[in-house]
Amino acid sequence: MDDLQDKVWYACYGSNLLEERFLCYIRGGQPAGAKTVYGGCVDKTLPSESEDMHINCELYFARASKNWDNGGVAFIRTTSNPTVSTMGRIYLITKGQLIDIAKQETKTVSDLEIDFNKAILEGAHLFKEKSWYGNLLYIGQHNDYPLFTLTNESDNQPETKPSIGYLKTICLGIKQTHGFEDAIILDYLKSKRGISGNYADEELMQIMAEQ
Helix, strand or coil, X not given: CCCCCCEEEEEECCHHHCHHHHHHHHHCECCCCCXXXXXCCCCCCCCCEEEEEEECCXXXXXXXXXXXXXXXXXXXXXXXXXXXXXXXXXXXXXXXXXXXXXXXXXXXXXXCCCCHHHXXXXXXXXXXXXXXXXXXXXXXXXXXXXXXXXXXXXXXXXXXCCCHHHHHHHXXXXXXXXXXXXXXXXXXXXXXXXXXXXXXXXXHHHHHHCC
């Protein structure tokens, strides 16, 4: 039986790169630019640590989120690739808080059980089938704590153009977390599936300039 007070790292790679947005999953509230009001975790203790990181799984955009003007949202592929580097941010929280975050990400109102040990042993634990973020990935250890993230069970989702508001949030999160300038963020984002062919470089630079 997992001790839900055990600490884990939760790795984010999309809009939750921006701390004030992520904290709405902890404290509750409505993030800027989003339409959803989140209930937050039962335990509203803020993350004890936060760091930048890179994830060796490919970032892409898929689905159509009503929360973000029916645009695509961020996912990572379930297979690790050492040549891929996705900009991420990790928050040190409890297992109980991660379960509550997963409930909000998967719109689950009933109790939710997540087998963290299974994820560590097998690399992933699909805790809710056919849910956008129902797949818990184990991506390693850091400072004696396991690292997990949430993504889709499938790597074959059709790509979708993300909204301007969603990209603004991600860009702000990258700047806040990694401290990169616009030119580096442009080079990072423009090749991503869902963005490539849907946004010109000038449009992406304009999105960053409007922040």
